[in-house]
Amino acid sequence: MIWSGLIECGSKRRSRARRIVAITLGLAVGMGLTGSYAEVNQPVFPSARGDQCVEPVDVMRRDHFEFLKHQRDKTVHEGIRTPRHSLAGCIDCHADKDPQGRFLPVNAKGQFCQSCHVYTAVKIDCFSCHAARPSERVSQSP
Amino acid sequence: MDMKDSNPTSARRTFFTQASAGVALLALAPGVRLVDLALAREQDEPASATQRWGLLVDVDRCVSGCDACVSACHTEHGLDGNERPQTDAQWIRKVDLVDNNTGHQLSLPLMCQHCEEPPCVDVCPTGSSFRRADGIVLVDKHTCIGCRYCMMACPYKARSFIHEDLTGQKTHAPRGKGTVESCTLCVHRVDRDESPACVEACTDVGHQALVFGDINDRNDPLATQLAETTSRELRADLKLNTAVRYRGL
Numbered sequence: 001m002i003w004s005g006l007i008e009c010g011s012k013r014r015s016r017a018r019r020i021v022a023i024t025l026g027l028a029v030g031m032g033l034t035g036s037y038a039e040v041n042q043p044v045f046p047s048a049r050g051d052q053c054v055e056p057v058d059v060m061r062r063d064h065f066e067f068l069k070h071q072r073d074k075t076v077h078e079g080i081r082t083p084r085h086s087l088a089g090c091i092d093c094h095a096d097k098d099p100q101g102r103f104l105p106v107n108a109k110g111q112f113c114q115s116c117h118v119y120t121a122v123k124i125d126c127f128s129c130h131a132a133r134p135s136e137r138v139s140q141s142p
Numbered sequence: 143m144d145m146k147d148s149n150p151t152s153a154r155r156t157f158f159t160q161a162s163a164g165v166a167l168l169a170l171a172p173g174v175r176l177v178d179l180a181l182a183r184e185q186d187e188p189a190s191a192t193q194r195w196g197l198l199v200d201v202d203r204c205v206s207g208c209d210a211c212v213s214a215c216h217t218e219h220g221l222d223g224n225e226r227p228q229t230d231a232q233w234i235r236k237v238d239l240v241d242n243n244t245g246h247q248l249s250l251p252l253m254c255q256h257c258e259e260p261p262c263v264d265v266c267p268t269g270s271s272f273r274r275a276d277g278i279v280l281v282d283k284h285t286c287i288g289c290r291y292c293m294m295a296c297p298y299k300a301r302s303f304i305h306e307d308l309t310g311q312k313t314h315a316p317r318g319k320g321t322v323e324s325c326t327l328c329v330h331r332v333d334r335d336e337s338p339a340c341v342e343a344c345t346d347v348g349h350q351a352l353v354f355g356d357i358n359d360r361n362d363p364l365a366t367q368l369a370e371t372t373s374r375e376l377r378a379d380l381k382l383n384t385a386v387r388y389r390g391l
Contacts, residue, residue, distance in 0.1 A: 074188075076280065077272065077282065078188035079274065079329065079332075079333045080185070080187070081334075088313050128308075128319065129308075129318030129321070130311065130313075130316045131316070
């Protein structure tokens with residue numbers, strides 16, 4: 001009798017737990033559908049100068065770091081300094097200017113690199129060493 | 143991954159770095175140029191072992207108290223110190239020597255000697271210290287872990303460690319905390335067929351104590367001078383075959 005009572009008690013508890021889990025899940029899904037996720041805004045960043053990127057946009061979004069890494073090794077070890085896939089080349093086109101006409105760093109809040117990396121929760125370390133503004137040569141051109 | 147041009151006919155972005163009226167003037171038609179660009183190698187061509195870049199320091203021409211080469215190096219690479227001489231980066235320094243027997247005084251610049259057998263490369267645990275095909279000894283800071291074995295191995299004390307966070311680096315000279323660095327022989331300038339900043343500065347102040355060139359090219363002024371006059375390596379006993387040679391020492 002004692003054993004069966006315990007079992008009965010346990011099964012009641014389990015079914016209550018199941019109900020709670022179901023309600024919680026339902027609430028969570030409901031909240032998701034009613035727009036709690038929609039509050040995360042798509043990244044907004046300044047448009048680039050120039051006509052077209054060095055690769056199609058979808059390719060760049062997915063693989064830009066592969067291009068950069070490949071180019072980095074070619075530049076450092078072999079001295080190949082073609083601007084096509086170079087970080088400096090990216091910055092030359094994607095750095096925005098402030099109202100006074102001065103270049104802003106691409107890793108500043110709301111700027112090209114930073115806005116997407118915040119959205120995707122990616123933390124990069126490029127700009128602790130690399131310049132985040134265009135080179136002097138580009139800065140001096142109109 | 144495929145690194146080839148996926149759309150070669152598309153109108154590509156015009157890079158500001160490439161936009162040059164001079165290039166347009168020089169190229170009248172494909173393959174016809176008024177003036178040959180005379181680049182040692184094309185922009186997309188890797189550095190090759192047919193060249194070996196080097197320096198000749200004429201100690202007799204080097205003036206005590208002049209630090210034009212050092213300041214030019216600092217300006218070129220943005221080596222702004224923190225007024226802490228013990229730890230501030232130093233890619234090139236002036237050394238003053240006195241012969242105690244004769245009282246003869248010497249002044250000379252000392253920097254990475256770009257050895258053919260570099261001890262820094264031997265000891266680097268990550269392969270970050272390396273010798274480029276054309277003889278320039280560099281640090282790949284992407285893989286440098288800041289262990290500083292190379293600094294201990296270098297007989298010339300040519301390397302520096304970056305102890306503090308930096309801002310305002312130059313595009314052509316990326317530098318950051320936790321990595322080791324040294325004279326790059328101004329590799330970014332060499333790659334566009336220019337002389338290192340120190341050599342240019344020394345010539346500009348009229349001392350002409352530094353000659354830069356290709357040791358392997360017999361027609362090069364550096365190779366000619368090395369062939370015709372006596373020069374020596376620092377610590378030749380170590381048999382490192384340095385690319386920086388000294389005359390008048």
